[in-house]
Amino acid sequence: MGARPDITAWRPPVEGIDEVFHAFFADHAYPMHTHDAWTLLIVDQGLVRYDLDRHEHGAPSSVVTLLPPHVPHNGDAATPEGFRKRVLYLDTRQIDAALIGRAVDRPVLHDQRLRHRVHQLHRTLERRGDELEAQSRLALVSERLARHLRDQLDVPPPVHDRRVARELRELLDQRFVQGLTLREAADRLHVHQTHLVRAFSREFGMAPHQYLTGRRVDLARRLLLGGMRAPDVASAAGFYDQSHFSRHFKRVVGTSPGHYARTAKDVTGYRRSSEPRTNAA
Structure with missing residues (x-):
């Protein structure tokens, strides 16, 4: 067997x-x-x-x-x-x-x-x-x-389309928390999905999903520094779950969301304790 x-x-x-x-x-x-x-x-x-x-x-x-x-x-x-x-x-x-x-x-x-x-x-x-x-x-x-x-492997696909790339960036800026599908973006901009990916990547040096993740991580950093709990930040910033949030946050920032938040609090506390005291009137 x-x-x-x-x-x-x-x-x-x-x-x-x-x-x-x-x-x-x-x-x-x-x-x-x-x-x-x-x-x-x-x-x-x-x-x-x-x-x-x-x-x-x-x-x-x-x-x-x-x-x-x-x-x-x-x-x-x-x-x-x-x-x-x-x-x-x-x-x-x-x-x-x-x-x-x-x-x-x-x-x-x-x-x-x-x-x-x-x-x-x-x-x-x-x-x-x-x-x-x-x-x-x-x-x-x-x-x-x-x-x-089609035997067209050596034919380079067209990628020069700054207008489409910038319009996609605007869409991502508007929808980075709730997200959008590639088909939705292609339908809105009236172009093929592959052309959309190539045009954006050439114009901005990163793929659309990388840009969207970066926007979400930036928002998550602000929310963590504002005192929001990491599990709540994951949802508020558009991540699928805590694991999804932690994986991308650590890859971009270099540390976990929890450690990032704790470090920020420590620095804030240090600065407050160093402030000069004023004498009572």
């Missing part, structure tokens, strides 16, 4: 991703089946062998595999130790249906930059509260997948 499968699956609150599936299989073999979504696969351990449209393929850890919707495929381990994989099932609207034939012909993509971006997207999806970051990463991944299938 082989090792017990290790499986984690969830549906993230990110438009465009139907399911996230992480799994280790020692001896499981998938029968022929189809999905009604694009299957974006990276392998972290072992080698997966599969048939797609009567042609055999392999998925080692160095590549990205994109299986089109409604096309039968199977899969099993090509090595004795089994395989560990991470899969994103993407909504069919993420990639033009006209590219399904291209994906059938060449589902294996040799692109280390793309693989790293898919890995980063998985890491982001494991954390609640970072949905804008996940949406931005998904937009870039979907764009690069489509460029692969």
Whole structure:
């Protein structure tokens, strides 16, 4: 009997991703089946062998595999130790249906930059509260997948759009506490989501989600110095929960919210005790 499968699956609150599936299989073999979504696969351990449209393929850890919707495929381990994989099932609207034939012909993509971006997207999806970051990463991944299938990988995407970048910054300034989705911003500004991410990043040297997080951390600092309790600050500044707040605050400021607040109180107390005394009249 082989090792017990290790499986984690969830549906993230990110438009465009139907399911996230992480799994280790020692001896499981998938029968022929189809999905009604694009299957974006990276392998972290072992080698997966599969048939797609009567042609055999392999998925080692160095590549990205994109299986089109409604096309039968199977899969099993090509090595004795089994395989560990991470899969994103993407909504069919993420990639033009006209590219399904291209994906059938060449589902294996040799692109280390793309693989790293898919890995980063998985890491982001494991954390609640970072949905804008996940949406931005998904937009870039979907764009690069489509460029692969269209043989346009060497064509640089347009990114010079200062007007759009500054209008997005205004939107983020207005909505940084309650947040907004990338689709909402794209609809408001009448541009494609990927163009929005690229234009903002080029103009301001950071991605939209980084700017939004920075605004939230700045507000959190002011609230902490004003005496608000850290758990209350997390909600007031727009963070998903205390863990989400602490992680980003420490990454930006260099210390935890609680330590930051305690240090501020100590300094305030020191200054007060150093003030010159006045004699009573």
